[in-house]
Amino acid sequence: MKLSEKVASMALSPIRKFAPIAKEREEQGVKIYYLNIGQPDIETPxxxxxxxxxxxxxxxxxxxxxxxxxxxxxxxxxxxxxxxxxxxxxxxxxxxxxxxxxxxxxxxxxxxxxxxxxxxxxxxxxxxxxxxxxxxxxxxxxxxxxxxxxxxxxxxxxxxxxxxxxxxxxxxxxxxxxxxxxxxxxxxxxxxxxxxxxxxxxxxxxxxxxxxxxxxxxxxxxxxxxxxxxxxxxxxxxxxxxxxxxxxxxxxxxxxxxxxxxxxxxxxxxxxxxxxxxxFRLPKSYYDEVCAEYESRRDAAYAEISKIPGVVCQKPGGSFYLMAKLPVDNAEDFLLFMLHDFEDNGETVMFTPAEGFYATEGLGKEEIRIAYVLNAKDMARSAELIRLGIEAYNNRK
Ligand SMILES: Cc1ncc(COP(=O)(O)O)c(C=O)c1O
Known part of the structure; x- marks a missing residue:
C-alpha cells in the first residue's frame, strides 16, 4: 500500500520538529524558554x-x-x-x-x-x-x-x-x-x-x-x-x-x-x-491592553537582539513575531547547539530556524523567528541567551 503523492510531497512543520530535543534537555533539568510557537500565554477572557x-x-x-x-x-x-x-x-x-x-x-x-x-x-x-x-x-x-x-x-x-x-x-x-x-x-x-x-x-x-x-x-x-x-x-x-x-x-x-x-x-x-x-462582544479596550503587553515584549526582545554585532533585524510593527538574520553560518545548526550543548545558569532557549518559511531553496539559512509569547522579562532573558549563545557557537567553531 502507498500513500498519495500529495502527502509524500508534504513536510513536517519546522515550527514543531525540534520539540522532542527540547523536551529531552528539559528532562535533564535545563530550563527552556519556548519562543518557537505562536501560542500566547495571555489569559483567555x-x-x-x-x-x-x-x-x-x-x-x-x-x-x-x-x-x-x-x-x-x-x-x-x-x-x-x-x-x-x-x-x-x-x-x-x-x-x-x-x-x-x-x-x-x-x-x-x-x-x-x-x-x-x-x-x-x-x-x-x-x-x-x-x-x-x-x-x-x-x-x-x-x-x-x-x-x-x-x-x-x-x-x-x-x-x-x-x-x-x-x-x-x-x-x-x-x-x-x-x-x-x-x-x-x-x-x-x-x-x-x-x-x-x-x-x-x-x-x-x-x-x-x-x-x-x-x-x-x-x-x-x-x-x-x-x-x-x-x-x-x-x-x-x-x-x-x-x-x-x-x-x-x-x-x-x-x-x-x-x-x-x-x-x-x-x-x-x-x-x-x-x-x-x-x-466578539468585548470592548475595544481589551485589544488596547493586549497590544500594550505585546508591544512591551517586542521592545524587550528587540532591545537585546539588536545588540548582537552583525545582526539584521528591523523592529517589526505587528503580529507577535520577530525575524532576525543572525551572524551564524546556519540557524538550524545554531538551534541544535542551543538545545544540545548550550546553557547559561541552567537556561537555554528554543526558537524556529527560518529556512522552512522560505519556498526558495537556500534562503533563510541564517534567519530565525522568535514568537514573543512570554512576558517582557522572559523575552529579554531569552534574547540575551540567543546573544550569549551566538558568542559561544561562533567561538566553538
Ligand atoms: C498567519 C496565520 N494564519 C492562520 C493561522 C491559523 O490559525 P488558527 O489557529 O485559527 O487555525 C495562524 C496560526 O498560527 C497564522 O499564524
Missing amino acids: SCFVEAIQSFDEDVIEYANSQGLDPLVDAICDYFESYGMHYEKEDIMITNGGSEALSMVYNCILNPGDNILVPEPYYTNYDAFVAMTSGYIKPITTSPEEGYFFADAEKIEKCIDENTKAICLPAPGNPTGRTLSLDDIRVICEVAEKHDLWIIADEVYREFVYDGGEMTSFGMLPEFADRVVIVDSISKRYSSCGARIGFIVTKNKDMQEGLMKIAQGRLCVPTLEQIGATEL
Missing part, C-alpha cells in the same frame, strides 16, 4: 468559558453549516465597529483560520495552479495548498528590506498563466510586517489588473504597535468582490484551542463554493461557537 458553562440544552446538536446566528451577528457588529459593513451571508464560520485557508484554497485551485505568497511565509500554507495539488509561488523578500513586498513590479514579475490568487498574512507571520492602506491598494490594483483573488489572512489584525494604523483588505470596498478575508479568534482572544475561525467575503460564487465544503464537514463545534460569540 473568562466570558468564553462562562458562556459555555451556562449552556442548558439537553443535547449538543449539530450547528448549521454556516455557523450559529448569534456568532455571525456578533462578527458583523465587530466589523461594523471598524466601519466595514458585512451582511450575514458574507460570513462563514470555520474550524479555525486553518480550515478557512484550506476551504478557500480548495475553492480556488485546480491541480497545477499556483498562488503567490510573500516569503518568508507561514509554513502551514504549504500543507493546505499541497492538499489541492496546487503550489505556492513565492514573492521573495529580504530582512534587509524589512520583508517589504507591496510593490506592483515585484508582484507582477511572479504572476504567470496559472496564478489564481495572492495570499498574504497582514500583519505578517513570521515577519511582523504590517501593511498601510496604500500598500493594500497597490496589492488590490495588481490583483484587479490580472484578475486574481486576494486571500487576506488577517488573524493578527489588531496586533499593530507604535500607534500604527490597524488596516484591513475590507477597508477598500471597490475591491470587495475579489477579496476573501481569513480570520480567527486564536490569536486575537488567546483562544488557540477553541478552533474557531471564519471567512469573510462578499463574493457570492465563493460563498456558494464554501457552503458545499462546509456542508460536507457538517459544522463547527457548537459550544465553542457559543463561547466565541461573547469574545
